[in-house]
Amino acid sequence: DIQMTQSPSSLSASVGDRVTITCRASQGISNYLAWYQQKPGKVPKLLIYAASTLQSGVPSRFSGSGSGTDFTLTISSLQPEDVATYYCQKYNSALLTFGGGTKVEIK
Amino acid sequence: EVQLVESGGGLVKPGGSLRLSCAASGFTFSSYSMNWVRQAPGKGLEWVSSISSSSSYIYYADSVKGRFTISRDNAKNSLYLQMNSLRAEDTAVYYCARGVWSGYSPPLLHWGQGTTVTVSS
Numbered sequence: 001d002i003q004m005t006q007s008p009s010s011l012s013a014s015v016g017d018r019v020t021i022t023c024r025a026s027q028g029i030s031n032y033l034a035w036y037q038q039k040p041g042k043v044p045k046l047l048i049y050a051a052s053t054l055q056s057g058v059p060s061r062f063s064g065s066g067s068g069t070d071f072t073l074t075i076s077s078l079q080p081e082d083v084a085t086y087y088c089q090k091y092n093s094a095l096l097t098f099g100g101g102t103k104v105e106i107k
Numbered sequence: 108e109v110q111l112v113e114s115g116g117g118l119v120k121p122g123g124s125l126r127l128s129c130a131a132s133g134f135t136f137s138s139y140s141m142n143w144v145r146q147a148p149g150k151g152l153e154w155v156s157s158i159s160s161s162s163s164y165i166y167y168a169d170s171v172k173g174r175f176t177i178s179r180d181n182a183k184n185s186l187y188l189q190m191n192s193l194r195a196e197d198t199a200v201y202y203c204a205r206g207v208w209s210g211y212s213p214p215l216l217h218w219g220q221g222t223t224v225t226v227s228s
Contacts, residue, residue, distance in 0.1 A: 034214035
């Protein structure tokens with residue numbers, strides 16, 4: 001089975017900082033990669049799919065890139081409302097494996 | 108508006124059983140594959156199981172294979188998860204989720220609010 005590894009597991013940054021989260025697949029998954037945001041006590045929200053396609057309504061400060069095994073989620077200018085845990089997920093097969101998550105906090 | 112409402116969670120002893128339900132509305136349920144995803148307290152998301160629109164294809168995470176059974180009733184717009192031989196590590200919030208599109212293995216756009224399962228003696 002393909003494993004999804006995220007790094008870092010947590011980070012602290014200042015408002016306005018550029019934040020980058022990495023997700024690595026143990027085997028190539030083309031661009032079948034999604035990113036989710038889960039705020040404390042809330043349901044997960046789909047941010048990006050197909051590695052770089054922004055879901056409707058998601059702010060443009062969020063972007064995704066990558067293909068194959070290495071992927072990145074970038075927040076261009078961190079805002080207070082972006083405090084959340086972010087998960088990557090592969091969907092190249094019916095086994096929808098999630099990464100372990102990255103918790104983003106404000107410094 | 109797409110709505111997914113889970114029910115059936117509760118406290119159960121190790122080795123016990125529980126059946127979760129998910130009532131769907133606001134879309135053509137019979138056209139979409141459906142999923143169960145869980146989240147243990149303070150932990151990350153774990154995909155549990157998926158079922159195709161006509162129930163022809165069913166998949167499970169290794170952690171629940173042989174103990175959990177996913178099913179659906181398209182006439183009732185409902186998704187189910189029968190959980191047997193429950194263990195403490197099955198304690199989690201269980202979410203019902205639907206994909207962005209109706210095809211094979213989509214990313215998950217719509218989520219229910221979740222139902223809590225606690226396995227404890």
